[in-house]
Amino acid sequence: MAYFENIGKVAYEGSQSQNPFAFKFYNADEVVAGKKMSEHLKFSMAYWHTLTAEGNDPFGDTTAIRPWHSYKGMDMAKARVEAGFEFMDKMGLEYFCFHDIDITPEGSTLKEFFANIDTIVDLIETHMKSTGKKLLWNTANMFTNPRFVHGAASTNNADVYAHAAAQIKKGLEVGKRLGGENYVFWGGREGYMSLLNTDMKLEQDNIARMFHMAVDYAKEIGFDAQFLIEPKPKEPTKHQYDFDAATSIAFLQKYNLDKDFKLNLEANHATLAGHTFEHELRVARINGMLGSLDANQGDMLLGWDTDEFPVNVYDSTLTMYEVLKNDGLGKGGINFDAKVRRDSFEADDLFLAHIAGMDTYAKGLKVAAKLIEDGAFDKVIEERYSSFSEGIGADIVAGKTTLASLSEYAMNNENPRPNKSGRQELLQAVLNQYIYG
Amino acid sequence: MAYFENIGKVAYEGSQSQNPFAFKFYNADEVVAGKKMSEHLKFSMAYWHTLTAEGNDPFGDTTAIRPWHSYKGMDMAKARVEAGFEFMDKMGLEYFCFHDIDITPEGSTLKEFFANIDTIVDLIETHMKSTGKKLLWNTANMFTNPRFVHGAASTNNADVYAHAAAQIKKGLEVGKRLGGENYVFWGGREGYMSLLNTDMKLEQDNIARMFHMAVDYAKEIGFDAQFLIEPKPKEPTKHQYDFDAATSIAFLQKYNLDKDFKLNLEANHATLAGHTFEHELRVARINGMLGSLDANQGDMLLGWDTDEFPVNVYDSTLTMYEVLKNDGLGKGGINFDAKVRRDSFEADDLFLAHIAGMDTYAKGLKVAAKLIEDGAFDKVIEERYSSFSEGIGADIVAGKTTLASLSEYAMNNENPRPNKSGRQELLQAVLNQYIYG
Amino acid sequence: MAYFENIGKVAYEGSQSQNPFAFKFYNADEVVAGKKMSEHLKFSMAYWHTLTAEGNDPFGDTTAIRPWHSYKGMDMAKARVEAGFEFMDKMGLEYFCFHDIDITPEGSTLKEFFANIDTIVDLIETHMKSTGKKLLWNTANMFTNPRFVHGAASTNNADVYAHAAAQIKKGLEVGKRLGGENYVFWGGREGYMSLLNTDMKLEQDNIARMFHMAVDYAKEIGFDAQFLIEPKPKEPTKHQYDFDAATSIAFLQKYNLDKDFKLNLEANHATLAGHTFEHELRVARINGMLGSLDANQGDMLLGWDTDEFPVNVYDSTLTMYEVLKNDGLGKGGINFDAKVRRDSFEADDLFLAHIAGMDTYAKGLKVAAKLIEDGAFDKVIEERYSSFSEGIGADIVAGKTTLASLSEYAMNNENPRPNKSGRQELLQAVLNQYIYG
Amino acid sequence: MAYFENIGKVAYEGSQSQNPFAFKFYNADEVVAGKKMSEHLKFSMAYWHTLTAEGNDPFGDTTAIRPWHSYKGMDMAKARVEAGFEFMDKMGLEYFCFHDIDITPEGSTLKEFFANIDTIVDLIETHMKSTGKKLLWNTANMFTNPRFVHGAASTNNADVYAHAAAQIKKGLEVGKRLGGENYVFWGGREGYMSLLNTDMKLEQDNIARMFHMAVDYAKEIGFDAQFLIEPKPKEPTKHQYDFDAATSIAFLQKYNLDKDFKLNLEANHATLAGHTFEHELRVARINGMLGSLDANQGDMLLGWDTDEFPVNVYDSTLTMYEVLKNDGLGKGGINFDAKVRRDSFEADDLFLAHIAGMDTYAKGLKVAAKLIEDGAFDKVIEERYSSFSEGIGADIVAGKTTLASLSEYAMNNENPRPNKSGRQELLQAVLNQYIYG
Numbered sequence A, B, C, D: 001m002a003y004f005e006n007i008g009k010v011a012y013e014g015s016q017s018q019n020p021f022a023f024k025f026y027n028a029d030e031v032v033a034g035k036k037m038s039e040h041l042k043f044s045m046a047y048w049h050t051l052t053a054e055g056n057d058p059f060g061d062t063t064a065i066r067p068w069h070s071y072k073g074m075d076m077a078k079a080r081v082e083a084g085f086e087f088m089d090k091m092g093l094e095y096f097c098f099h100d101i102d103i104t105p106e107g108s109t110l111k112e113f114f115a116n117i118d119t120i121v122d123l124i125e126t127h128m129k130s131t132g133k134k135l136l137w138n139t140a141n142m143f144t145n146p147r148f149v150h151g152a153a154s155t156n157n158a159d160v161y162a163h164a165a166a167q168i169k170k171g172l173e174v175g176k177r178l179g180g181e182n183y184v185f186w187g188g189r190e191g192y193m194s195l196l197n198t199d200m201k202l203e204q205d206n207i208a209r210m211f212h213m214a215v216d217y218a219k220e221i222g223f224d225a226q227f228l229i230e231p232k233p234k235e236p237t238k239h240q241y242d243f244d245a246a247t248s249i250a251f252l253q254k255y256n257l258d259k260d261f262k263l264n265l266e267a268n269h270a271t272l273a274g275h276t277f278e279h280e281l282r283v284a285r286i287n288g289m290l291g292s293l294d295a296n297q298g299d300m301l302l303g304w305d306t307d308e309f310p311v312n313v314y315d316s317t318l319t320m321y322e323v324l325k326n327d328g329l330g331k332g333g334i335n336f337d338a339k340v341r342r343d344s345f346e347a348d349d350l351f352l353a354h355i356a357g358m359d360t361y362a363k364g365l366k367v368a369a370k371l372i373e374d375g376a377f378d379k380v381i382e383e384r385y386s387s388f389s390e391g392i393g394a395d396i397v398a399g400k401t402t403l404a405s406l407s408e409y410a411m412n413n414e415n416p417r418p419n420k421s422g423r424q425e426l427l428q429a430v431l432n433q434y435i436y437g
Helices: A047-052 A073-091 A110-131 A158-177 A200-221 A245-254 A267-272 A277-286 A313-325 A347-374 A378-384 A391-397 A403-411 A424-436 B047-052 B073-091 B110-131 B158-177 B200-221 B245-254 B267-272 B277-286 B313-325 B347-374 B378-384 B391-397 B403-411 B424-436 C047-052 C073-091 C110-131 C158-177 C200-221 C245-254 C267-272 C277-286 C313-325 C347-373 C378-384 C391-397 C403-411 C424-436 D047-052 D073-091 D110-131 D158-177 D200-221 D245-254 D267-272 D277-286 D313-325 D347-374 D378-384 D391-397 D403-411 D424-436
Strands: A043-046 A095-099 A134-139 A182-185 A226-229 A261-266 A290-294 A334-336 B043-046 B095-099 B134-139 B182-185 B226-229 B261-266 B290-294 B334-336 C043-046 C095-099 C134-139 C182-185 C226-229 C261-266 C290-294 C334-336 D043-046 D095-099 D134-139 D182-185 D226-229 D261-266 D290-294 D334-336
Touching: A043 A047, A043 A073, A043 A347, A047 A073, A047 A095, A073 A110, A073 A347, A110 A158, A110 B403, A134 A158, A158 A182, A158 A200, A158 B391, A158 B403, A182 A200, A182 A290, A200 A226, A200 A245, A200 B277, A200 B391, A200 B403, A226 A245, A226 A290, A245 A261, A245 A277, A245 B245, A261 A267, A261 A277, A267 A277, A267 A290, A277 A290, A277 A313, A277 B200, A290 A313, A313 A347, A313 A424, A313 D424, A334 A347, A347 A424, A347 D424, A391 A403, A391 B158, A391 B200, A403 B110, A403 B158, A403 B200, A424 D313, A424 D347, A424 D424, B043 B047, B043 B073, B043 B347, B047 B073, B047 B095, B073 B110, B073 B347, B110 B158, B134 B158, B158 B182, B158 B200, B182 B200, B182 B290, B200 B226, B200 B245, B226 B245, B226 B290, B245 B261, B245 B277, B261 B267, B261 B277, B267 B277, B267 B290, B277 B290, B277 B313, B290 B313, B313 B347, B313 B424, B313 C424, B334 B347, B347 B424, B347 C424, B391 B403, B424 C313, B424 C347, B424 C424, C043 C047, C043 C073, C043 C347, C047 C073, C047 C095, C073 C110, C073 C347, C110 C158, C110 D403, C134 C158, C158 C182, C158 C200, C158 D391, C158 D403, C182 C200, C182 C290, C200 C226, C200 C245, C200 D277, C200 D391, C200 D403, C226 C245, C226 C290, C245 C261, C245 C277, C245 D245, C261 C267, C261 C277, C267 C277, C267 C290, C277 C290, C277 C313, C277 D200, C290 C313, C313 C347, C313 C424, C334 C347, C347 C424, C391 C403, C391 D158, C391 D200, C403 D110, C403 D158, C403 D200, D043 D047, D043 D073, D043 D347, D047 D073, D047 D095, D073 D110, D073 D347, D110 D158, D134 D158, D158 D182, D158 D200, D182 D200, D182 D290, D200 D226, D200 D245, D226 D245, D226 D290, D245 D261, D245 D277, D261 D267, D261 D277, D267 D277, D267 D290, D277 D290, D277 D313, D290 D313, D313 D347, D313 D424, D334 D347, D347 D424, D391 D403
Parallel strands: A043 A095, A043 A334, A095 A134, A134 A182, A182 A226, A226 A261, A261 A290, A290 A334, B043 B095, B043 B334, B095 B134, B134 B182, B182 B226, B226 B261, B261 B290, B290 B334, C043 C095, C043 C334, C095 C134, C134 C182, C182 C226, C226 C261, C261 C290, C290 C334, D043 D095, D043 D334, D095 D134, D134 D182, D182 D226, D226 D261, D261 D290, D290 D334
Antiparallel strands: none
């Protein structure tokens, strides 16, 4: 049976197509920079936004109209699996991601919860085998249940901490079983609401302890997924410990976890932290920490995580630019952590929104590849820093100078002027020309 | 002669005084938490805001009326020294801080600049000896001169880099000569205007190289000041590399500089980065990185560095709370990196503003000391995390658990609930009661 | 029976009390500026936050523990009425406010909804008579139900518009019956998610039409409450039409509604719009539009409506300063549109939070009254603008000048200088002295 | 002689051109939507950013390298005129805008200032006649000189107010002489630094008085330019009275100035106020207040007015969409209130930046025209609101309904559901397709 009866496989029809249910730019098999688009763009369906979300917001009840609404409980959970694989198939998405509570009701005990998970994972596994779809990553939701009100690994309640550990253990086992390529930690409530009642050091130490236990357990069971932390600066808490890429790196370095983890970076989280997405990607990249992407976009005038589908080609271009410069994402991929607007409540909107996002990334990939192929920015940068390739500059880079030697040099080289304009406006115009020229 | 003729020594007159030129809360010799206020509060005059600034802004010319305006060039530089020591004396400030270009004109060559510095430093040294005033820290200004348009240690021009090195070398020598307790690096233009033309990795590597050279040179000349980085997220650049405390710590860890540096934290920089000041202090404190303070406050509705005098007692209380918990600031102090509003253009306003700031910190110190003495928050926190002091919680903290052992525990301990309200509102009411009860 | 069994009447015990369940500053019968505190501070319980809310957030399920949780449906609705009056009684709150859907389930038809309302309003009325509690205002919730996904008076669906009209009509009737002193319109979804699909002019015209119909109907039934618009800039929509005080005034002026409406201003909405609360109050006051307050506070570093209990005495002082300058709020009052933090989930926290808020306002009232009594700011302002009381300044104010006459004056009066410092830092210090001196 | 010797006339070379000094999209004579591009896009050179600015910022001295730097005083003023007309000629800009102090030194008296103005205006007039260039608008700078530290029309000093009046009078005379099509008021310091010392009502009344005098004087001398207010929310003051479009409209309505003024809207000011530029344009448009544009863009992550050249084609498309829907800007135009980045300090950057901006607007115009021609959004909107074209909806719009009649209708029309998805993601994808498809 089909859940999305009136929609067929979404096909590439080119940039002039008037068909809303066709790709205008994403052409899976088209080769860009030596690889198929689908290999560059390991798009993933976010189980929660596509299958679990219902269109409620803090001021309004659910609006979503979904074809599995006639089912309840475990039946609905199963229907969602069916619908999800149909959706991936029709959209041409090769990957998916989920939290444990996305795929099944929690039940009233951990035992029941894990049994429910097993039931649904059986079904998912069957579908994976028959379709070839893959698990980009899974994770444990440790922020929705009221027990996590004070955090999970950062909770003040050791029993809650143990509960979180049990969920992570199960998550790792599920990941191994389904061949998950990564395993993600988003610390939804790992942070604080008020410093007045918070022991920040104990909380961060405990988080590190949990991560070490997770690393150890993954090794124990032979689960070789890439571990990922997902930075976010705030929301739901006042302050989240994994504020941004740099903060997460500081944490991982301090606790000797930097060899075991990379970062899962999200566009909207970047801007909430006061950064562009490309900044976060660059920081991760030059630190060898670029793991995977949560593709979405925020509204720069709104102060919460709007998780909009990515439709800005400037952003997708600069994102794919960093990804290409990183030689790809390794095990990572591009997960649509994006939700349709509450007023886009029809099931069709799920397709339309993914098309919008995939096309935006496809266009961005092509522009980025061309920029790199032409050296549009690289040549400028190479020339710009050329003074560090010779003479005193080369000595500096080689570590051959001291304050004394540089000072002597400077005293004999009065009034150095900046040697060249930064040419920002020209480079922005070049970017425009590549995008829509 | 006196520059501030009509103003005498500012004295403590108590909270009911109607004298604008008296302290209402700052009583230097009053003992709080076992030490004199003046020992807790090593207040420092910021040379630039007090003596050099002229009240211009991006949309308006200078408004300040200053008693040294009849002088020019080096004469004005000397007059400022005289006026500065008079100001410190009358205000009861024991410390001061300066950038190299605050104290003297740059001249047309480095040689001339350094000669000018020597002349003024002679004069400063004389005044220090006769008055007992001390240098909290000095630094090199490597952002105002056009040569630093693309950065100093992060410049693309090796000659500019060498010039910066020369300034730092001189700065360290001046610091040693004047017995500076700290030496500060604020990377005014160490960051980028556009990622499109920026080699972030080379720039950060070069900054680290400069810092290592500075550490080496200080050791070489026997200058044992505490080195400090001052985080700021943006302005004047689009992005400053020392974004916030955590980012700076990540940098120092990566480049093996974390033993040689601490942080000079500024309130307004904290809020520009999306943090409360107490958050930044806490982060630094639990990482052993709390060095010194730039005391001021921003306007939470304005997006630039307003550097206002600190007049919010909530902030000063939580600031001093962290300082007391840190057992003080060591070599660090409390520098008023704060400027009078452009429309507070009379010389009197310099006094009124410092009084406002010092009183605010004095009140904050007293409230914080009492909160700690009473265990007002400590008792709550101790109780709140008590589950980690025994049983499974103690095992977690002791590193005796694994995911498997915790999972087994959790399976036999269904549905842990959060064990207690966080009581934020009560704690906020307690804070109010301590402040104005 | 009692819902809050272990809590008695909250009494004033003075600023040194250690009893968390006592007022430290709010002393209802104490006379301040010629009136009892309780007359200045017409505090109101917000039905929704106190009785209906359950402690969920966009990332987490309900945490609240409430004594009426053993009931369901209309029984729970009735229990809430009982509990609410008990709460008001114990807290010493004389007023309350509600949306229609706060007090009763909606049922499956409008008819059933209105019947439910009637049932509960009967019960409320009985309690009002026996306790003397009063209705500060009521309103219709036209944003939670999915039918309002595209707005209510700004919907694109005429049937939804009619439905909204029916709710307003019922709301006005309920208000009249319960003697409501005001009637509020908060346009929860009156705005847009995207300009791409929005006819802004039609939407605003339709809102104005609805308001005129409401004004007419109130007159028709003899309901003489003050009508109030509640500005908010965004959330849940991307842009709310009643962005701030000035925007709302522009709307009311344009559509000839400015004689029939005033503003219900909320602190957190002010800061979301980029204003201080005192700014919004001032704008409303000098335009004769200051109607009523939604007392709360936001977190200046968070971009959503946190609706925290007001605990900042700077804010409450400047708020009450504007209220006193307005000769009070007339029919308006001070409604606690504030919710306990999600992790303050115990019923006790409702009391603790209201105590915190009421004490904060009480302290603010006392400080503001003293500031006005002493002319602490008034004298400065009078002196500051004195040049407009005489000579050319008086002529300007009297409308006797022209560009030509002023130009001639100026040509003969070269280089006017600003005549005096604005003395901001001094005034801030004075404010501090009044608050905690 | 030529100031920009090595640069010729910038010509259109098409989207594939590799010549940095050519237009890729702006083709002045190309007809779009029935008019030449140059008629749609009345581009104007901003005298201040192009000719007067020197590349300083709050943390750094001037960096700009300009060919008129060998001159001083009035000679430099004259050289700037020559260079400006050469620049306009080479860039193909038909209009320019200036503040009084942009074109000439102030001198030491008003008399001298006005004489200087007359000298330069003579020169400008000569060039205008010989080149056909036109004055889009002029204005008086009443914020840079220290005398305006407390405001101009909102000053507390009547003498300063008179001085401002004299400058406005002169500005109107200059505007008339040069055939200025508009006259602008940007209230640089019309606002407040602190409410504690501010009489907001008197200040706003005085501003209104000044505007009425200006209207009267313009009529008196027969100057029929369109008067324009330029909203900005903050900077340099903490709060500017002309916060945004709606606030300015409220002010104009209140003081009966709404027939005499329209708005000069700036993109960066819009975003500083928390709005998209298209929002501000829409608000102005549906209120008949859309006058002219200050074209630039801000950095959404920076909180100050960065005045960057507009290079975002999403923004330029939505801007030109509103302009086309407004049937153009009437007397208004598109002034580049944009400055090259401080590190784009070469004179060439002035050309490169204007090319970037003009191309961005040209592309936006073409996309917007096509969107309108195809009814890409219009058809969706028409369909979306169709329920207000018939039946009960038509009655509502016609004013034939009451709360009672609508309530009766609703009672017989249970549970209206939202009739259709808002389709935001689809419309965003359509926009992308039009931009780069």
